[in-house]
Amino acid sequence: MTTLVFLDPAHPAGRVADATVPNILVTDQGLTRGDGIFESMLAIDGEPRKIRAHLDRLAVSASTMDLLIPDAGVWQAAITTALTAYAAGAPEDSADHGASNESRQCVVRLIATRGPEGANSPTAWVTVSPVSASLAAQREKGLAVLLLERGYDSDIAARAPWLLMGAKTLSYAVNMAALRHAHHQGADDVIFTSGDGLVLEGPTSSVLLAHVSDDSGVPLKRLITPHLDTGILPGTTQGALFAAAQEAGWELGYGPLTPADLLDADAVWLISSLRLLAPVTTIDGKEIGTAAIRAELTAELSALLATTL
Template identity: 60%
Template sequence: MTALVFLDPDFSAGRIADDTAAQLSVLDQGVTRGDGIFESALYTRQVVRKLDAHLARLRVSAQVCDLRIPDEGAWRAAIETAVAEFDAATPCAEAVVKLVATRGSDETGVGTSWVMVSPAPELGRKQREAGVSVLLLDRGYDSTVAERAPWLLMGAKTLSYAVNMAALRHARKQGAEDVIFISSDGIVLEGPTSTVLLAHRDGDTKRLITPTLETGILPGTTQGAIFAAAKEAGWELGYGPLVPEHLMDAEGVWLVSSVRLLTPVNSLDGTPIARDAELHEELTAMVNAIE
């Protein structure tokens, strides 16, 4: 079951809707143009994890897209309603809480916003445990494009995911499971649905590194939470720029996201890469403690 709740000014706690019935106008620009934004959070142990960070990133995406969205209080009320509806019908260990806001139709000029709660995909849990094989793919633009072309909406989490999904389909056709995008000038960017994280160990010193945001990648809420926990645990932290050779030289590489959490990378373009079991165990403990 999917619990569906629309943010409706006539319903202070959100309007519960039937997820099996049509709800959106075919004129909604979220449908016709992918003109909208979203967030996906993990719901487990009766907690929507990193909710503050997801709501903050939703606001940033809305600002980048010049999109008016409901205030934070309305989102929190709708989330609470949706989670309660889901728990009453489909209790499970992990669920995905998805927040969506579109520009609505040209005719009304009023946006559409809703919350969905549904069981987390089983594939994500399997990949979290087994790891993934990854292809490096050219994203088609250089690492400075965000500064030159703000209309590309770099760093916003928009509904326009057709290219990202096409990249994943291409990888699967080649026998891989996921992708890390590389800029046309050779800089490591991000995955289609994840942030890249790598680790180094030098004696007792442990260091985490992630690509720099100046390349226009999406700021990762999970990556940010891991960095905060690692800093408290005494790890050193670093931000790119990274090139593919840095991935091959690391003691561990992960794709991190809110739903799949910490997913180890087993190989890059068919070449096995290091996987430090102790570092993975320590990082996994940090991720599991995030709320």
């Protein structure tokens, strides 16, 4: 079941539409050119998580693309309408106190396009749908990952802003092609690297690694993620986890990171708003850390992440 709500000036709280019938014009540039932006967030028990961070990132993406979109208050009203309509049509037991955490979760997507060609009228809508069961499975079993070169050097964002690096656009064909390539090779996901050999991000996730001892064996607790000036998308979930981990005594760091840093880590994760924290078991067939350490660290950090949800 998917709930659809359009942001419509004639309906301040959003206009509920039938998601099972066509609603977008075939001339909409989001369809014909991928000319648009989006955000995906998790909602639990009808409450969207990290909504301010997602709305802020949506605004940055819109500014990067010179795309005029509704303001945050209009989006929030439409999100509330969509979640209310979704809850009204959800199975009765999904709201029960004893229901599993997964059954209480749903995916909220915010989408805005440049609208029909020549109309100068952007199209914006919200959808709410169930969380894919495969995402929960990835949190449990972990991911076999391939390193793939993205094709750009790490300084491309500063040299070529028209490439829209760091904006969350609808142009995801390359990301999806990378995932299909990984699946054909028997892997689950991808970590992109730059042309000059730095670790970037996953097609739909941020990269995170941990060390629990230094080079001399002295215990420590350190989390590291690639730095943002390589043009990667700022991760809202990574940012929330870093804040919680810092309060819990973890040291935090930002790259630059190389593939060798990943292989040397005690644990590596792909982290996103929907998948949350998924441990990487292998990279290019090489095991990362040990199963016991991965499980221990994943449990600890997942508990910290849960405090932010």
